[in-house]
Amino acid sequence: MTAAAGSAGTPEELDLDAQIAAYQREFPEVDPQVEKVVTALGRLNRRMNVAYGRQLVDLGISNAEWEVLKALVVVGRPYRLGPGDLAKRLGLTPAAMTHRIDRLVTEGLVTRERDEANRVRVIVELTDEGREKWLQTMRLAAAFEDDLLQDLNTAERAALGEILIRLLRRVETSQPDAGGRLEDLD
Amino acid sequence: MTAAAGSAGTPEELDLDAQIAAYQREFPEVDPQVEKVVTALGRLNRRMNVAYGRQLVDLGISNAEWEVLKALVVVGRPYRLGPGDLAKRLGLTPAAMTHRIDRLVTEGLVTRERDEANRVRVIVELTDEGREKWLQTMRLAAAFEDDLLQDLNTAERAALGEILIRLLRRVETSQPDAGGRLEDLD
DNA sequence: ATTGAAGACTTCATCAGTAAAGTTCGAAGC
DNA sequence: GCTTCGAACTTTACTGATGAAGTCTTCAAT
Known part of the structure; x- marks a missing residue:
């Protein structure tokens, strides 16, 4: 060869x-x-x-579902967001979000209800079960990440983080983003 | 909020x-x-x-198509691979590969023909037009990448590369890969 | 009060992916 | 030489995403 x-x-x-x-x-x-x-x-x-x-x-959850849980956790209590907002944060279309929420609701990880204050809005809220599920994923992810960076000492980790953030800043400023498609978000 | x-x-x-x-x-x-x-x-x-x-x-091409072009270019002249091999390299199923190749063929970027030496095999080959298309993408990508790393001096680039490769080695050895699904490959 | 415009979500049609079954060809055994 | 096994690709059924059209609600202006 x-x-x-x-x-x-x-x-x-x-x-x-x-x-x-x-x-x-x-x-x-x-x-x-x-x-x-x-x-x-x-x-x-x-x-x-x-x-x-x-x-x-x-x-027992998919990457797609995980993303939604993460987004809800990040906003903090009471872990609520609308479908449209979620869609923007995850970089997908509202239509896709509708279906993701369907799945999460049937699995009991989030609830969906109309906002009574403004009935055109919908509120997606993390359930206790959903939060617990997120915690489980986080424990596993953290363990994996710790293991991944094990070979790097503190100085190296800091240097890596600093450089990555510099690169990130460069991409983010050079691309106004045009309000679009962002694959996914952690 | x-x-x-x-x-x-x-x-x-x-x-x-x-x-x-x-x-x-x-x-x-x-x-x-x-x-x-x-x-x-x-x-x-x-x-x-x-x-x-x-x-x-x-x-005028999709990310999916780009991946296929890259894989063919990487193997070098005469830029040939079978669908199954391509599928493995890109980390997707042979079925998906079949359809990607369909699209690339209709666009004239690759050809598909049976291997006369072993008629159960199929040979996908990059056309001149396909290679030219890849060159165009490469020019743009290289320009973008140069710009991205512009803020880093040579030493920093080297350090970043070295660290990333260490991390990569760690993930690759800790995961025998189980012969599976790899999202995509550059 | 009524109408019109805009916003937020959902529904529908289509597309690209997976998994599994199907087809075709080559190679090995009887 | 026929048959059976296995490999390589394709086809089929289904899933999850997109984009566009549709529905429902609110807000502003007549």
């Missing part, structure tokens, strides 16, 4: 360096250092999502 | 620190430093995907 080709391996077999090498071969102008950072970032994130996904399966 | 709530803002309005604070409030055992790194990482990645997505729209 040549460089990173190969007949049919799991994705890990494609190691990072081989992939960067391929990019250089096909597109010489590329800066390997930049590409390395960007590729590692994307790959790391994917792995983490897979890991989260597995834990969620164990707890 | 309390803390980071708000009526209905775009996601950016929820700044990172407020979100971390919310986690600490709701789940005191959490390590804020760890959470900060993890949250920033997730958020950064999301922003980057949005940015890539916009560029792709301008070029």
